[in-house]
Amino acid sequence: MNGGGVRMSGNNTSVLRPGDNLPPLEIPVTRTLIVAGAIASRDYQDVHHDAELAKEKGSPDIFMNILTTNGLVGRYITDHLGPGATLRKVAIRLGAPNYPGDTMTLTGTVEQVEQVGRAGPGGGAATVTVTVRVVGANSIGKHVTGTVTATVPARGGHI
Amino acid sequence: MTRGRGEPARSAEATESDDLYEKLKAYEGRAAAVAGRGKDPVNEPMIRHWCEAMGDTDAAYTGPEAVAPPTMLQVWTMGGLSGHGHSGRSEAYDELFALLDDAGYASVVATDCEQEYLRPLRPGDGITFDAVIESVSERKTTKLGTGYFVTTRMDVRADGEPAGTHRFRILKFAPARSRPADTRPRPTAKRPRPVINRDNAGFWDGVAGHQLLIQRCGDCARPRFPWLPGCNACGSPEWEAVEASGEGTVYSYVVMHHPPFPAFAVSDHADAAGPYAVVLVELAEGVRVISQVVGVPPGEVRIGMPVRLEFRRVDEELELPLFRPVGAGVPGGVR
CATH class of the missing domain: 3.10.129.10 (Hotdog Thioesterase)
Known part of the structure; x- marks a missing residue:
């Protein structure tokens, strides 16, 4: 583990330090997103596309499935870390459901930055492992809390 | 949560x-x-x-x-x-x-x-x-x-x-809590309404007068049903309507169990929302009619069963030609 920041070849994050906050990402939770996410993840549970049946099961409406949430959390991190970033672990827990018409705001806090290996003489590849704590909140509460670990190629002049 | x-x-x-x-x-x-x-x-x-x-x-x-x-x-x-x-x-x-x-x-x-x-x-x-x-x-x-x-x-x-x-x-x-029961009065679902057009209006006129009318080709005399503008055999547009005798036999059938459609329950024995038989009746004239058999439980319908036409009012707006096994009692009779 590296207590200081590590310079990376990312786009908008040349230096990441533990405690840094990632810029938030707002996801409009549309009915289309919920259904498209469910079908793209081959999840045909009726509560993710059929409002009538969802109501019969005690839910006020359809709600986002966990695979979509997982995909959005992954996207939030790789969008921020930029090209070359690779997801290693995504662990999420769901809370307040994402119903249509709501907005989920994803925020992230860097927990750990660790350089693995060293840059070669020619500026070759060393790797930085970044752990980010992610929260996705909607109008009801925390839809998702989780931790994402990703690796990013380090640039030569790390701090 | x-x-x-x-x-x-x-x-x-x-x-x-x-x-x-x-x-x-x-x-x-x-x-x-x-x-x-x-x-x-x-x-x-x-x-x-x-x-x-x-x-x-x-x-x-x-x-x-x-x-x-x-x-x-x-x-x-x-x-x-x-x-x-x-x-x-x-x-x-x-x-x-x-x-x-x-x-x-x-x-x-x-x-x-x-x-x-x-x-x-x-x-x-x-x-x-x-x-x-x-x-x-x-x-x-x-x-x-x-x-x-x-x-x-x-x-x-x-x-x-x-x-x-x-x-x-x-x-x-x-x-944790089931939703409060929906106590609003629900309209009772009815059978689909027939779509009446120039080609089949004669059939529905017949039903209104308690006649089961089939078509007969004006050229080759072949009977046909359901109603069509031309003859399947010779293509002729000429036809006349003839009244079927009402005698027939069950040519084939299926019993519909699920989902329940109370509007289709016709048997005098069946639970109102229970299963019902959809039958294909071959009329004595040689044409086949999709209909229902009343008077016996759906499980007792059999291929080859002789049936006879009767008209039944299924709701306040719709009367239909249905069939009853020959020998089965009429509604209201003691069984």
Whole structure:
């Protein structure tokens, strides 16, 4: 583990330090997103596309499935870390459901930055492992809390 | 909403003896899926559809060197609409679910997903997986309701190599409060209304006058039903309407059990919303009519059964030609 920041070849994050906050990402939770996410993840549970049946099961409406949430959390991190970033672990827990018409705001806090290996003489590849704590909140509460670990190629002049 | 393991079990119910929990606990360590096989290899179209849904424009997921978004790991193992059939989900897992369902914990919600990615998945990779029931929680009360958390761990392989692990936790629960019953008066569903047009108006005029009218070709004299503008045999547009005698036999039938359509229940014996027989009656004139048989339970309808026409008012606006087995009593008779 590296207590200081590590310079990376990312786009908008040349230096990441533990405690840094990632810029938030707002996801409009549309009915289309919920259904498209469910079908793209081959999840045909009726509560993710059929409002009538969802109501019969005690839910006020359809709600986002966990695979979509997982995909959005992954996207939030790789969008921020930029090209070359690779997801290693995504662990999420769901809370307040994402119903249509709501907005989920994803925020992230860097927990750990660790350089693995060293840059070669020619500026070759060393790797930085970044752990980010992610929260996705909607109008009801925390839809998702989780931790994402990703690796990013380090640039030569790390701090 | 939901809380997972590690949450102190404060509710009294968790400390009571819980026979169900003891039964569920016995499934820990047993296989949840054995030699499961992804229905599709990793492929570009599914990757693209996923990225479109997620709004993910990462360049790593497109082009000749594309890899799949790692968070798609579970997607490749999904059974989809057709399910996995004999591959994948184990008997033990089905039994565990059946125990919970039968005890009233029929609802399910996913609460946790923990994935580790060991190698990238690329188009063409064939996916196989095994899963184990890792743990079953004691009975927990959550905002959603009371139930049990079931955690499974799946090992996913790509072309035989370890590609990732997927730990998944669901809550099987009985909803905390069912919605207040909908007491609004519901309109009783009626049978579909006939669509009457120039070609079939004569038939419905006949029904109104309690005549079952069929067509006969004006050139070749072949009878036809249902009503059509031209002759199937010779193509002639000339025709005349003739009244069928009303005698016929059951040529074929099916018994409709589910879903129930109370409007279609016609048997004098059947429960109002119970099953009903749809029959194809061959009339003495040689044409066949789709209809229903009244006067016997649907299970007693048989091919070859002689039937006779009768008209029945099925609701205040609609009267239909139906059939009754020859010899069966009429409504109101003592049986």
